[in-house]
Amino acid sequence: MNLHSKFVVSLFVVALFLWVLRLFTRKQLNSGQASLWLITLVGCEVLALSPSLADSLSVIWGNLVPVSWISFVGMVLLICCLLSQSVQLNNLQEKLTQMVRHHAFLEQRVRKLESAHTKDTTDSP
Amino acid sequence: MKGLITIPVYNEETTLPSIIRGFRSRCPDYHCLFIDDGSSDSSRALLEEHGVAYVHHLFNLGYSATIQTGMQYALDHGYDYVVFFDADGQHRLEDLLTILALAQKGESDLIVGSRYLGNRRNRWTLRRAVHRSLAGIVTLCTGERVTDTTCGLKLITREFMEVALRIPTEDMGAELITALIRHGARVAEVPIEVEERKSGTSMHHSWKVLFYPLKALLCLVTAGLPEKPPSDK
Numbered sequence: 001m002n003l004h005s006k007f008v009v010s011l012f013v014v015a016l017f018l019w020v021l022r023l024f025t026r027k028q029l030n031s032g033q034a035s036l037w038l039i040t041l042v043g044c045e046v047l048a049l050s051p052s053l054a055d056s057l058s059v060i061w062g063n064l065v066p067v068s069w070i071s072f073v074g075m076v077l078l079i080c081c082l083l084s085q086s087v088q089l090n091n092l093q094e095k096l097t098q099m100v101r102h103h104a105f106l107e108q109r110v111r112k113l114e115s116a117h118t119k120d121t122t123d124s125p
Numbered sequence: 126m127k128g129l130i131t132i133p134v135y136n137e138e139t140t141l142p143s144i145i146r147g148f149r150s151r152c153p154d155y156h157c158l159f160i161d162d163g164s165s166d167s168s169r170a171l172l173e174e175h176g177v178a179y180v181h182h183l184f185n186l187g188y189s190a191t192i193q194t195g196m197q198y199a200l201d202h203g204y205d206y207v208v209f210f211d212a213d214g215q216h217r218l219e220d221l222l223t224i225l226a227l228a229q230k231g232e233s234d235l236i237v238g239s240r241y242l243g244n245r246r247n248r249w250t251l252r253r254a255v256h257r258s259l260a261g262i263v264t265l266c267t268g269e270r271v272t273d274t275t276c277g278l279k280l281i282t283r284e285f286m287e288v289a290l291r292i293p294t295e296d297m298g299a300e301l302i303t304a305l306i307r308h309g310a311r312v313a314e315v316p317i318e319v320e321e322r323k324s325g326t327s328m329h330h331s332w333k334v335l336f337y338p339l340k341a342l343l344c345l346v347t348a349g350l351p352e353k354p355p356s357d358k
Contacts, residue, residue: 097186097190097193100182100183100184100186100190101182101186101190101193101194101197103183104160104180104181104182104183104194105180105197105198105201107180107181108178108179108180108181
């Protein structure tokens, strides 16, 4: 990796880092999710600045080609991320269902009370 | 025993008026609750117009959630049992009355309508094959003979409504029946006839008929797992 490539990759990672920070400050990402992404991006930045680290890590992993090692780790991270999002989505769906049900029951009670009230006011002299 | 008949409604404007008329003439002594599952047609307006008791989901939650709404309502209002009756015009009130009469005897906790009991129809279709296979698996898993797990016409007693809401079942067919039997429900099946669908589409139409068994099998695995203790959340 020459100096130019290092610079471009680092700049890209820094841009992503700033974007995550921006999403966090705008409350579009919670602190837990923002921390996870920031840690991942710091890891990417370290690898971008010292590609020899990727070489060493891939050797430790079992003599993989560094590019394959990075792809593998990236894919594992993405799968974990997608699974965790699926779990969160499921939890939110459950909460939403309960809210909609609660709303349906309340709405029916309001309708009943309103019709009882209308009946009372028409009956009263 | 105080019972509630719940009718899940989703885009059933063509069949609703006749269903409402049918209930008024044939079951005037029973409490009925229509559950509009976020219909996009005039179903809700029809329910309002006919002055029937109904609850309305803000948007479509799906059949299982609608069934759970019915059970929650029945529990909150002190009903001893709840019966589910489809609003698509396929179920007959005669069969509902048979189920209600059986419920009064108090010998069953779960009464399920079966389209296949007594070999009433011999025409084999992919859907029927899927239904019969699932019923076979439920029979194998529970040791109770079940011939139809996907029929919408079913009755559940109060004790087992509580169970069904405590173990959040996703599939209101095979999974629910398996889970309830495993929790000690006495199950009975009643042979029923279904009319041809006059309008709309089944929730198990096209590719869903192939996807449904996979989903149901996954749900059956969870139905066999021990119950999770309630969390404080």
